[in-house]
Amino acid sequence: MRIIELLLDENNIEAGVNAISIVEHPAIESDFIALSKDQEIKLAAIDTEKRILMGAALIPNKTIYRNDREEPYYVYFSQDTIKKASQLFLKNGSQSKSTLEHNLKLEGLTVVESWLVDDQEKDKSAFYNLSMPVGTWMVSVKVDNEDVWRDFVKTGKVKGFSIEGYFADRTEMSKVEEPTENEKKIEAIKELLKDA
Numbered sequence: 001m002r003i004i005e006l007l008l009d010e011n012n013i014e015a016g017v018n019a020i021s022i023v024e025h026p027a028i029e030s031d032f033i034a035l036s037k038d039q040e041i042k043l044a045a046i047d048t049e050k051r052i053l054m055g056a057a058l059i060p061n062k063t064i065y066r067n068d069r070e071e072p073y074y075v076y077f078s079q080d081t082i083k084k085a086s087q088l089f090l091k092n093g094s095q096s097k098s099t100l101e102h103n104l105k106l107e108g109l110t111v112v113e114s115w116l117v118d119d120q121e122k123d124k125s126a127f128y129n130l131s132m133p134v135g136t137w138m139v140s141v142k143v144d145n146e147d148v149w150r151d152f153v154k155t156g157k158v159k160g161f162s163i164e165g166y167f168a169d170r171t172e173m174s175k176v177e178e179p180t181e182n183e184k185k186i187e188a189i190k191e192l193l194k195d196a
Contacts, residue, residue: 002073003063006167008084016088017165019097020057020111020139022152026160027064028056051143052112053153054128057161058082060135075169079135085165086114086137098141100152102164108145114138 009015060082063074077085089095089111098109117123117136125132132138139161143149152158 002071004073004075004169005081006075006077006169007081008088009166009168012166012168014166015168016092017057017085017163018089018092018094019099019164020109020141021099021102021162021164022053022106022109022141022148022158022160023101023162024157024159026055026162028059028062028160028162051149051153052140053143053161054113054125054138054140055130055161056125056132056136057114057139057163058085058137060133077167081167082135082137083116085163085167086116090114099164100148100158102162106145106148108143109148110142110144111139112142113140 058077060079061076063076066073066075095111095114096109098106100106115124115138117125117132117134117138120126120131120134123132123138125136125138141161143153
């Protein structure tokens, strides 16, 4: 199966992450946690005061399954691309752009913290028992939308973040199968015939 690296096309003004979606099944397979007033470590902790969700927006070199072309494939982001994307997201003022399951535009959700994991053991995410690799883009999102908090966060219908944006792609690797013994023999015979 093909593996494609997604890159920022710095010549494209639309490039980068333009929104963060809250979803039930995050493609990066990393759920967020909801921070309560007491900073308890819980999934979807319920708190009427803070209402902050924290989790990974992008994880470096994490392969993400896609099936929207003729054949399934994987994509991934390098640490460098994640760093650029996280900076561009803030530079472009996209902190309040959110969707639900990439379909419904949401009001009342704002990225209030954004950082890259520099040290797995000393990072803020480690304090909340999230073991994230170096280079992971972490975000904290404040949920001021009562309906979203009540109907999706408290009920556990959303479990993580998923980015929305425009990236260029580059085929980085393809799964190359080892030739069989018969294929090796045929190639050897072809080479002999070519020299004859």
